[in-house]
Amino acid sequence: MSPADKGHIQPLARNLRQFPELHPPLDSNAALAEANRCLFCFDAPCTAACPTHIDVPRFIKKISTGNLRGSALTILDANILGLSCSRVCPVAVLCEGACVLHRYNQKPIEIGRLQRFAMDRFYEDGAPAGFAAVVSPRTGRVACIGGGPASLACAAELRRQGHRVTIFDNRPLPGGLNTYGVAEYKLRPADSLREVEFVRSLGVEFQHAEVGTLVPIEQLENEYDLIFIGIGLGAMWKLGIPGEDLPGVIDALRFIERYKTAEDFTVNGRVVVIGGGNTAIDAANAARRLGAREVHLVYRRTERQMPAFSFEYHHSKVEGVRFHWLAQPVEIVAADGRVAGVKFIETRLAGSDSGGRPEVIPVAGSYFELPCDLVIPALGQSRFLGSLCESRGIRLNGRSIAVDRPTGETSNPRYYAGGDCVNGGREVVDAVADGRRAALAMTLRMEPKPEAVHG
């Protein structure tokens, strides 16, 4: 029996200890008090800001009336991954960022924690069992490639619409980055898998198999009416410098996956993280909590250009991560066959490059070395779409799959796509929105055509 079949894994004792929850749950009284602060705005900006358009004031009002099941169903109706989104969403730039109370010198409503309160109760009560899965039985059959948030949301909505769905995932545990890639103090694999089990309980089938190798794409096309691509992004970019393959170099995603799932994973000494995104921050914070004496994060631009959310950056400073600006690595230095340090060259910024960010120019001769025991490159994920798109005539937009945004339909009408492989790498909630939109569009596509009226 594979771990996926068991449907859950036990949280690692070390992670429970080292990664207590960043935003602990609200108790009933606190949730009630917070819910009562909500103004219940009309056409609320928080709802508009949420990519899945959860009816926020409605679910909060239901908390304040004690209708917790109704609250959870309101959330799930828009976002089947309401549990994980309540924990991993960058609410400060989404719903809570849009809260009108900001403009009245008041703290925004803690929407994320209220959503979590409603979802926790829903799962604790064993309520998923009674969740009405199928709105009306239909006959469509859809394959979802990839087992991350986009596919989960797509598959769940298709099931609710009455279609038959199979998710093909090449990882031992489904859930994609929700299971393997989220900072442990936000979401544990066990919670991600709880949500996967909920989706499974709706009647979605899961197959642990890689499409294109174990399962030929032609087979999917023969067996399914439509195919949804939710494969996310590829491996992280390589640094492209000497020494990159030495023991003691591990990219941020692999690092996060290892500490989240491996019992015997330890970090010692000095760690250097290279990159300025949210994943770099997650890795740096984790390294601190796992026992690193010092963690240095080096970014080739400055804090103003960092792609990480500013609240993540500020949190990381509190965690004790040291930040270094305007330097890029040129070589990983070895001693005794493993990492001993990173050699950097200082940079300066000039003008702005095509993305609106200034160009990075190495300053000749300004080398310095940072001795360390572990190097974690975090340069973002490559967009490895393999031969799938090429062989199926699916057009790309840059390195992402080009789709019709309202429907997720690709240039090959049998294929829909959503999530990171379309949007280049945003949040879980964006993937859920993409997946659900595609499911609704596919449902329309698969409706039987009205018969021609003979006059």
Next chain:
Amino acid sequence: MADLNTVFAGAIRTPNPFWLASGPPTNSGEQVMRAFDAGWGGAVWKTIGEPIVNTSSRYSSVDWNGQRMMGLNNIELISDRPIEVNLREIAEVKKRYPRHAVIASLMVESTREAWHDIVKRTEDAGADGLELNFGCPHGMSERGMGAAVGQVPEYSCMITEWVKEVARTPVLVKLTPNVTDIRAVARAARRGGADGLSAINTINSITGIDLDTFTPRPNVGGSSAHGGYCGPAVKPIALHLVQQIASDPEVGLPISGIGGIAGWREAAEFILLGATTLQVCTAAMHYGYRIVEDMADGLSHWMDGKGFRSIADFRGLSLTRITEWKHLNLNYQIVARINRETCIGCDLCYVACWDGAHQCIHLDGEGAKGALPAAMEAASRARISTTPIATLDASRALDGRTPPERIPRVDEAECVGCNLCWLVCPVEGCITMAEVGAGRPSQSWDERTAAGG
């Protein structure tokens, strides 16, 4: 500095108008003395009569919007302590606190002898006044006392007469609101010779039902009984009833106002509608005797600000401003104005006006999505939103200003000036109701019909 000294019915003198109402906070001498230490000017002793036996439990409340005890309900009866113990403690309190007032609330069986006896003994103990409890709406009324008396003007008049036959101190009659017209009982008390009125007693109530056990609250072994409702929730009802008796020329008695008074603001309101003293119970039960400090302090500061030197300076000042509807000026016209600078874009006024008022507030400014509420919500739901990433979506950074399309517009030509938008607006001073068409001659409904209009 304002002078809060108050004289009630010409004879009951207290250092301020704040009295504890008859109830659990005035159950014993020890409590009353602590209350006087905290600053209360007077205390109406928990009703004295033949001792009763109480139930467990006794109270239940209504919480609202996260606040505890917006309204409180009780099924507790009168004092459960022997009459002589209560009277001995009254004597002790009066000896130690001669400048404070102790008013004894009384309730005995409806015979002349019983009332004569209790009045004499209470006054001998040193009480400054008597309050006849004709209002207790639960339990005692089943035994022919309390509200059973107060709901029948003839009984109220008769017992008041009995009391007045022997009383040497002022006699207050405490009125029940559980009648069709409170003025009928107030007039009866006057006919019986009462020197003052206390209003109101608690309102018949069932506060709620446990939705798991189906037992109403408070639960007494799986059953409940109706109780008496009090606390902040009843203030508007109490204010109206106080105004009714204060404005009635056939009553003409000083009033001790009761009902939802928790602070100096409510106190000022009751006085403006004619009350001479104020009685408080629920707020003291909720927070303790200490609340009186701000009642006195806040009232003095407010009086100083208004130039009132004594309570008498503003007593009843608002009574002349309450008339019958038919005398209101139909030509007075106000409209809502929304301050675009302070509007936070919650759009509660918009939906309130569309669904609950006169459809004259619109969201049709720059970037508007539609005219009707449902269309607007549908447009928002259909929009594709993504998580903004600072370095990729710099233009979408929030600047802290309300988007113009969320700031509503009032169609002043259609606005009837109902106040609803102003009432629902969460932002202080954002919506104002401005007078328009000033200068038009005043005309009431009465005048309009008389003019054949």
